[in-house]
Amino acid sequence: MTHATTPDGVRIAYQLRGDGDPLVLLAGQANSHRWWDGIREDFHAARSTITIDYRGTGASDDPGTPFSTEEFARDVIAVLDDLGVDRADVYGTSMGGRVAQCLAVHHPRRVRSLVLGCTSPGGRHGVERGNDVRRSLADPDPAAARRALLGLMYTPDWLATHPGPYRTLGDPTMSARARRQHLLASDRHDVWDALPGIAAPTLVLHGGDDLLNPTANAPLLAGRIPGARSVIIPGARHAYFEEFRTVAAPLVLDFLAARLPAAPLPLWHDQQ
Template structure:
């Protein structure tokens, strides 16, 4: 099982496939398993790099809080360790914040970026959503119930109205072999809610696709519009279907948009 120590933290990672290097950065409290549905498709045309951010999966859980810039420093150091840069990268949700920090502070390791369901800074609604999730975790609520509570923020009525499918999706939380600890989740959350990329995005020149789903209620399209307006080399694309979990609910459409922008790779 490959791991390396960067910035004093042991990180677990995997490298699969053949082709141009593509780094995938997961969201809040998620390990690299968040990309499980996408990796088999992407590795047909890319050398896919997945990583458990500090605090998740098989990576170390040092004392928090973790600033978004810390996570970005970790990820840039991993790219340097692997010797695969510059890489294309996709950052999903919190991963999109990490990738914004990277295009601002570590552009040398990047060739292109895709910000998937990203946001420049937290709103009062996002703070409230996070407070509720933290309260449930601190109370020791069953992870499947926590997943069900979060699902309306991630998925569209198309999925939620089929209770059999929705229940199966929520049950995946119980099957996670490397669940994120409360300490890891809290440490990531503390840094995320304080991050604000807006002052520095005008200096970020990495070619970037800002990709959103029109039905995203957790990170609404307006936040993607704000990011795209601030970045000199950004392209905004809004898919007509899909919410915050569009990579899971609309896998084909989401991957088609990503790979069309990146080029030189998977179907």
């Protein structure tokens, strides 16, 4: 385990694996680098991968202050500085996609290419999950709330053949305070006005059956970022990157290798 220290003195844990050009992998809300366990290896034939533990998760500090996606992005910059990495490709999923947007907006020189997965621009323009989804996740019975989250992440067929452990359900070591701050950071994210200024080549990925972060957010992002492409994976839910890894990882690697190829991306539903 290695740590970088941010300008405000917070120690951020990070993990470097593999060889090759660096690919930063950013996890979802209230999750550590464990979000990527078991699938980051899909990128190692061509890339090294860098993951982080957000503030308040894993082996990183919790300074006891409010969090924001902009601050999480600054923490990523501290990690890149510690590694001596000038520019990296960035792949963020869920809240990690919001952090990735902040990186491309506020630190454009550091982002070579951008992949935004199952995420949203936030603010009044983002498409929010339905009230029925909110109620299911707020069920006072923890077991029922967990079942609801699993059903939003994965299809029933996948759950029937994959008994776990499920690493996308949140970092169990987090404090209630940190968990609340992650929720607020994600909810307060809004870079809509800045998205047209993103210059990095961008790919937007989303599951076609994602109700946790509705699929309608994908064309919003792709339409707002100049030259962005979007690919919708039919039948996939929020954790498309894990359940549909044999589709998603090659899409990402092909995009990064080709830098927005002139030919259409080869799989599923491709939107220009």
